[in-house]
Each structure stands twice: as C-alpha cells, then as structure tokens.
Amino acid sequence: MVLTKHFKERRSVTTQLREHGLRLTRQRRVIADVLQQAGEHLDAPEVLRRAQQQMPGLHLATVYRALESLKKLGIIDELDLMHVNGHGHFYEARTNKDHMHFTCQRCGSVFEIQDPLFEKLKTQIMDRHGFTLRVARLELGGLCSSCTAKIKEVT
Amino acid sequence: MVLTKHFKERRSVTTQLREHGLRLTRQRRVIADVLQQAGEHLDAPEVLRRAQQQMPGLHLATVYRALESLKKLGIIDELDLMHVNGHGHFYEARTNKDHMHFTCQRCGSVFEIQDPLFEKLKTQIMDRHGFTLRVARLELGGLCSSCTAKIKEVT
DNA sequence: ATTTGGTTTGCGAATTCCTCGCAACTAGAT
DNA sequence: ATCTAGTTGCGAGGAATTCGCAAACCAAAT
Numbered sequence: 001m002v003l004t005k006h007f008k009e010r011r012s013v014t015t016q017l018r019e020h021g022l023r024l025t026r027q028r029r030v031i032a033d034v035l036q037q038a039g040e041h042l043d044a045p046e047v048l049r050r051a052q053q054q055m056p057g058l059h060l061a062t063v064y065r066a067l068e069s070l071k072k073l074g075i076i077d078e079l080d081l082m083h084v085n086g087h088g089h090f091y092e093a094r095t096n097k098d099h100m101h102f103t104c105q106r107c108g109s110v111f112e113i114q115d116p117l118f119e120k121l122k123t124q125i126m127d128r129h130g131f132t133l134r135v136a137r138l139e140l141g142g143l144c145s146s147c148t149a150k151i152k153e154v155t
Numbered sequence: 156m157v158l159t160k161h162f163k164e165r166r167s168v169t170t171q172l173r174e175h176g177l178r179l180t181r182q183r184r185v186i187a188d189v190l191q192q193a194g195e196h197l198d199a200p201e202v203l204r205r206a207q208q209q210m211p212g213l214h215l216a217t218v219y220r221a222l223e224s225l226k227k228l229g230i231i232d233e234l235d236l237m238h239v240n241g242h243g244h245f246y247e248a249r250t251n252k253d254h255m256h257f258t259c260q261r262c263g264s265v266f267e268i269q270d271p272l273f274e275k276l277k278t279q280i281m282d283r284h285g286f287t288l289r290v291a292r293l294e295l296g297g298l299c300s301s302c303t304a305k306i307k308e309v310t
Numbered sequence: 311a312t313t314t315g316g317t318t319t320g321c322g323a324a325t326t327c328c329t330c331g332c333a334a335c336t337a338g339a340t
Numbered sequence: 341a342t343c344t345a346g347t348t349g350c351g352a353g354g355a356a357t358t359c360g361c362a363a364a365c366c367a368a369a370t
Contacts, residue, residue, distance in 0.1 A: 023317060023366055044356080059320050064357060080235065082290065087242075087328070088356060102286060113280060121272045122295075129268065130300030131257060135237065138293045140277075145285030178337050178346060199327080214349050219328060242357070243327060 016073050030054050031066040032093070035076055041090035041101075041110065067091055074134060082141040084108050098122075098136065104144035106151075111144065171228050185209050186221040187248070190231055196245035196256075196265065222246055229289060237296040239263050253277075253291065259299035261306075266299065 013032060014024045034050045035042065042050070048063045070076045071091075079090045082103040100118060102111040118138065126133050143151060168187060169179045189205045190197065197205070203218045225231045226246075234245045237258040255273060257266040273293065281288050298306060 018367095021317085025318065025366070027319075057320075060356095061321080061358075062319060065318080078238075083233075086355065087244075089242075100280070102280070102284070105289065111284070113284070115276060115279065117272065117276045117279060121270060121276060124270065124272060125255070125257070125268060125295065129257070129266070130303060131259075131266075131295070132298040132303045132306075133295060134260065134297040136293070136295050138291070140280065140286070140288060140292075141290040143287040143289070148285060148287045151287075173338095176346080180337070180347060182348070212349075216329075216350080217348060220347080241326065 013073075013075060016075070017069075020069075020073065022069055022073075027051075027055065027058055027062050028066045028069065030058070031063060032070060032075060035070075035091060035093040039093065041079055041081065041092045043088050043090050047091065077135065077137065079137065079139065081110055082139060100138040100140060102140040102142070102144070104147055105141050106143055106147040109144055113140075168228075168230060171230070172224075175224075175228065177224060177228075182206075182210060182213055182217050183221045183224065185213070186218060187225060187230060190225075190246055190248040194248070196234055196236065196247045198243050198245050202246065232290065232292065234292065234294065236265055237294060255293040255295060257295040257297070257299070259302055260296050261298055261302040264299055268295075 013029075017024050017028070030051045031047060034047055038050070044060065044063050044067065047067070048058060048060050051063065052058050067076065067078075071078055075094060076091050077094050079092065079101055080087075081090055081101060082105060084103055084105070085108075097114060098118065100113045100115070102113055103109075104111075118136075122133060122136050125131065168184075172179050172183075185206045186202060189202055193205070199215065199218050199222065202222070203213060203215050206218065207213050222231065222233075226233055230249060231246050232249050234247065234256055235242075236245055236256060237260060239258055239260070240263075252269055253273065255268045255270070257268055258264075259266075273291075277288060277291050280286065
C-alpha cells in the first residue's frame with residue numbers, strides 16, 4: 001500500500017516541510033505520492049486528475065501551490081521538455097540519480113539520459129564558482145535516432 | 156554601423172531562412188539585431204521595446220512569431236532562468252561558444268558559465284544515442300557564492 | 311481532548327504570457 | 341513590373357498560472 005511503501009520518504013518530507021514552516025497536509029501528501037508513483041513527467045492538470053481519484057474535491061490551484069512548495073524543497077523537479085506542446089510545465093519526483101531529458105522535436109518522444117559526466121560537470125561548476133547548487137536541469141532537443149534516419153531518407 | 160557589423164551573419168541568416176521557406180523581413184532583421192546587440196537574455200516585451208526604437212509600429216505578436224522562427228533556425232536560444240520572475244521566457248543570440256546559465260535563487264543574478272566538459276557531455280550523448288542535437292539548455296539554480304556566504308553567517 | 315493561531319484550501323476572478331484569424335502588405339522569384 | 345506565397349498588425353481569444361478571501365485544517369501547547 002502507498003502509505004507503507006513511502007513511509008520513510010514521507011517522514012523526511014514532513015521534516016523538510018516543517019523546517020520551512022510548512023505543513024504536511026493531505027493534499028500535499030497525495031500530490032507528492034502521485035508524482036512518486038508516476039515516476040514520469042506529468043503536467044499540472046494530469047497531476048490533478050490522478051490526485052482526484054483519492055481526493056475528489058481537490059482544486060487545480062492547490063495543485064499549483066503544492067507543486068511550488070515541493071519544488072522549493074527539492075522534492076520534485078520542473079521541466080518544460082522543449083515546449084513540445086504549448087508552454088506548460090512538467091513535474092517529476094526527484095530520485096537519487098539525476099538525469100537529463102532529451103525531447104525529439106519531430107516525434108515528441110522523451111528520453112531520460114544518465115551520464116557520470118553530468119555529475120562531474122555539476123561538481124566542477126560548484127567547486128570552481130563556489131555556488132550552492134540546488135537544481136540542475138539539462139534539457140536537450142533535436143531528433144531521436146529513428147527520426148534522424150527518416151530525415152536522411154527524404155533528402 | 157549595425158548593417159556592416161552583422162553583414163556576414165545577416166547573409167547567412169537569409170540563407171537559413173530561405174532554406175526553410177521563410178523570408179528575411181525588416182522586423183525579423185531588427186529583432187535579430189536587437190538580440191545580437193544585447194548579447195544578453197531579454198524577454199519578449201523588452202525585445203519589443205528595443206526593436207520599436209527602430210520600428211515604432213512593431214507588434215508584440217510579431218516579436219513572438221519572430222522569436223519562434225529564429226529559435227527554430229538555431230539563431231537564438233530560449234531560457235527560463237529558473238523562472239525567477241513569473242513564467243516568461245528569455246532569449247539570447249547564439250554564439251559559437253555554448254554556455255550554461257546559473258541563476259541565484261536568492262539575489263536573482265545570472266551567471267554564464269563555460270566548461271569544456273559541457274561540450275564533451277553533449278558530444279558523448281549524441282554519439283551514444285544517435286541523436287541529432289539541435290538545442291542543449293543547461294540551467295542551474297541555487298545560491299551564488301556571495302549568497303552562500305550570507306546564508307552561513309545567519310546560521 | 312481541547313484550544314489556539316497561524317497555514318492552507320477551495321473557489322472564482324484576475325493576470326500573465328502567448329497564439330490565432332484575417333485583411334492588408336511585402337519579399338523575392340520570374 | 342508583376343505575381344504569389346509568406347508575413348504583419350491588430351484585436352480577440354486561449355492556455356497556464358496566480359490571487360484574494362472566508363472557511364477549514366494542522367499541529368503545538370495546554
């Protein structure tokens with residue numbers, strides 16, 4: 001069950017919230033769960049849709065406010081996936097393994113990429129500039145391998 | 156003068172536009188110039204403001220359309236600078252040296268960072284996945300060194 | 311368990327940022 | 341100079357997000 005599965009994470013979320021003078025409300029809990037379950041980039045209306053299955057009265061404005069809080073705490077990340085469709089944003093739960101996002105501008109598919117070089121780059125930037133890094137978003141756009149092949153055919 | 160200074164760039168822009176069935180209109184030329192002169196991230200209303208000094212009748216909708224075209228051609232890049240102020244976007248002319256953007260979430264200042272490792276990472280991703288890379292946006296958020304120091308004082 | 315006081319929510323209205331439809335206009339090929 | 345498809349200005353329209361406020365709620369102290 002959801003409650004047990006995420007118990008440890010939930011506790012730490014409570015603590016983190018508390019540190020910022022925030023409360024762990026039912027709606028924030030449900031919204032965080034939805035993102036942790038999904039594992040993948042959802043937009044705000046989709047988060048609402050899924051969360052409403054457990055909380056019918058939930059309002060979109062609350063979703064936006066919760067996403068904002070969770071983002072500030074570093075629990076979730078915000079993406080725009082190269083704005084393939086409109087100018088909305090996507091959200092995903094943060095995991096221990098940071099990754100990059102490649103969006104194919106022809107077919108719209110999204111690939112998650114991991115690379116140790118990414119970690120190295122971030123560390124190097126922190127060290128060299130004395131920054132405290134809280135978010136690092138590497139978004140890539142272009143053609144996926146399959147679309148690259150198709151384009152070459154035509155030419 | 157602007158016309159001579161950017162003549163070479165301008166010609167190549169014309170060619171690039173032509174290849175996509177687009178025309179080099181006076182408004183697109185002025186808008187591209189504004190961004191090349193500014194060298195730095197401007198939002199759409201600011202681009203309008205500056206461009207209107209040479210073209211009073213210019214409309215914001217045209218600015219958005221031009222930015223969209225120039226972005227597709229890879230002449231300019233779009234940024235959101237961690238959405239420090241609202242959810243608008245910023246634009247900058249692309250140079251031969253790609254760079255990353257760090258935004259301090261406390262004081263709002265933006266730093267441009269270059270690192271050979273960034274180039275290497277991009278190349279490696281292309282090679283490994285067979286992607287055709289058209290845009291690579293690495294946006295970082297956190298505390299700049301000065302704000303990092305101030306935070307430590309308080310604690 | 312109850313009280314208390316600041317936090318958060320639901321709601322609809324409001325705002326911001328961006329896009330569209332269309333007639334008039336223009337770049338650029340012939 | 342002419343032709344034609346791409347482009348612009350304009351105001352309306354739309355999508356995404358935020359706001360103001362009263363009611364509801366969480367959590368700390370009693």
